[in-house]
Amino acid sequence: MPVPSISTIKLIPSIAGKLALAGGTLAFGSWLLSDIVHLPGGGAGFLVLGAGAWWLTRPSKPASFSEPSSIPGWIRRCELVLAQFSELELSLGLEGLRSPREQELDGLKAQQAPLSVGVVISEGATHPSTPELQAALQGANPLDLCIAKPLPVVADAWSWPQELEPLDVILYGLPMPLRAADLLRLEQLPTDRPAWLLIQDSLQDSREARQEALSCQLPKPWCDRLLFWSGESADLRRGLSPVRRHFAQPARSREITKQRLLTSLHRRWQAELEQLRRARFRSLLQRSQWIVAGVVIASPVPSVDLLGVAVVNGLMVKEMAQIWGCSWSSEVLQVVARQLGTAALGQGVVEWSGQALLGMAKLDGGTWLAAGLLQGLSAAYLTRVVGVSMADWMALNAGVAQPDLEELKRQAPLLVAKAAERERLDLPGFADQAKEWLKTQTVASA
Structure with a gap:
């Protein structure tokens, strides 16, 4: 593979042009402020105004996880995770998620070991x-x-x-x-x-x-x-x-150890919390993908269009926001889903999945209906990939008040590519689910 390089011949005119543009802008701004507006110190004033405009219009950085630097800070972080376990208890109808972990945190806070x-x-x-x-x-x-x-x-x-x-x-x-x-x-x-x-x-x-x-x-x-x-x-x-x-300094030594244990506890709880969320999301995704397939089959179109299944995907995204505790508006959720869906269509997920599912359908004569309903299966697989990439994005931005949509545009192709690769490995499982769904559709139509 050739090593990418930058042409020096093309670089010099580009730099010269930018320098000329900057110099001309500075000279024009200085003349405008000194002779027309009569602002003293025109050149310096123009530079100050330019710096202020850049400061006001600079791109905002995405919010990131701020790691606590003290024991009380880590305790508050752990208590926030405990509250999220309580929310999952209510939403999943489970018991025993918060109580043992709360006892573990209380024991760590009261630890006075030598x-x-x-x-x-x-x-x-x-x-x-x-x-x-x-x-x-x-x-x-x-x-x-x-x-x-x-x-x-x-x-x-x-x-x-x-x-x-x-x-x-x-x-x-x-x-x-x-x-x-x-x-x-x-x-x-x-x-x-x-x-x-x-x-x-x-x-x-x-x-x-x-x-x-x-x-x-x-x-x-x-x-x-x-x-x-x-x-x-x-x-x-x-x-x-x-x-x-x-x-x-024994007090300092105990503080270092306790903070390390709280950090490890918080990391382990986050992994367990994400595992529970993924389990809930999988059941939601499996239900939504076959609803999407049914909608597409009931209203056939020449190609799989993301707008045709926007309602079903919108409901799925709202439930995903509840699972991950994201308090984002419906408009933001729709923008995120649309961006990831566009990236998936751009990477040819539908075309690849259609050919793969058709090839797997020919392996078993009892699944001949898969060839006729290939469009619905492709729509279901597209929903699957978009949903998984959406779950990855929510996991990365859990706890963020407002996601950075510009950063999403840059990361969307990579998120979709990783999700498509993981689902590609699980394609036989998806094909088995498709066979069961096709059987139910055959019985219902009969």
């Missing part, structure tokens, strides 16, 4: 004994020392055990030479978490050379968190001095 250090190694590695660690970490504040079970070096997933999540500090003992399993495990440990790498070496080795060698193998954020230990107790205490300094 400071803790977790020591973790992989199978085959060694760590200092418990008395040596207790003596090396001894300071002004009491600490709980937790020795975790060795982590397996052969595993399907490299995530860290959940039991280590509440601990304030983690010491990860790395063997020398480094193994691939330890590096894979290290990639799953967030760099913003208080953690150090404990490495045992001999006194004869040059630690500067060892640290330089490790810097070439470890991810960059961990190169400044290396703690060396020669095997002697006195050397271990010197090596663990950064950990003791971390606990010099």
Whole structure:
């Protein structure tokens, strides 16, 4: 594929033209303000007026999630998510969505556990004994020392055990030479978490050379968190001095841990909330797509027109706004749906889905009606793609008072392309649903 480039010959006239236009505008504006309007300092005044006009007409930036920077801020965020679970309880007719999560948040707010250090190694590695660690970490504040079970070096997933999540500090003992399993495990440990790498070496080795060698193998954020230990107790205490300094302010250490736990809780709740919303949306989408198919078949047109199913899609979009808690006006919702629908038609979703569904219909002789009702099936598939891309957009803008429609124009093709790709993988499932729907239509017509 050729590398895109910019022609220098075309660029120079463009820049010269813009500079000439800007200079002419500035000269004309200066003459106009000084000689005609008699405004003192015409050139400077013109520049000030131009800057003011640019400030008033500059494009607005889309609203984004503002991450809290304190414990009360994260608690308020979690309480907002709890309110959304309560709304889903009412809309879905479910029970037990809010109560257990509210108890979890209350327990986290009232947590007064002592400071803790977790020591973790992989199978085959060694760590200092418990008395040596207790003596090396001894300071002004009491600490709980937790020795975790060795982590397996052969595993399907490299995530860290959940039991280590509440601990304030983690010491990860790395063997020398480094193994691939330890590096894979290290990639799953967030760099913003208080953690150090404990490495045992001999006194004869040059630690500067060892640290330089490790810097070439470890991810960059961990190169400044290396703690060396020669095997002697006195050397271990010197090596663990950064950990003791971390606990010099116990209130600050507890605050860091509690804020990290609240952040993780909020992230997990948002994922669970989105999963519930997607389940509700799937049932809504399946109902709406076959209503659209019925409307198109009842009023056949030469091509699938988005306006022909605007009423059904409009009702679906309103219900989707209730699911995601979007307080947008009906006009905004219709603009978003129309923009995504136009992008889907522009990418040829209808033409591709029509050919694919016709090919799948020929696989089974009992579904010969699919060829005659292909137009309705294509309309249903178009509704499916537009609905999924709309759900992705609402998930990205949940909690935003007013979405940025200009940003939507830029993102609509990508949202539709991703939704079409996901639904393309689920096309056999859609074809099975189409067969069941066709059978019901055959029975109803008979």
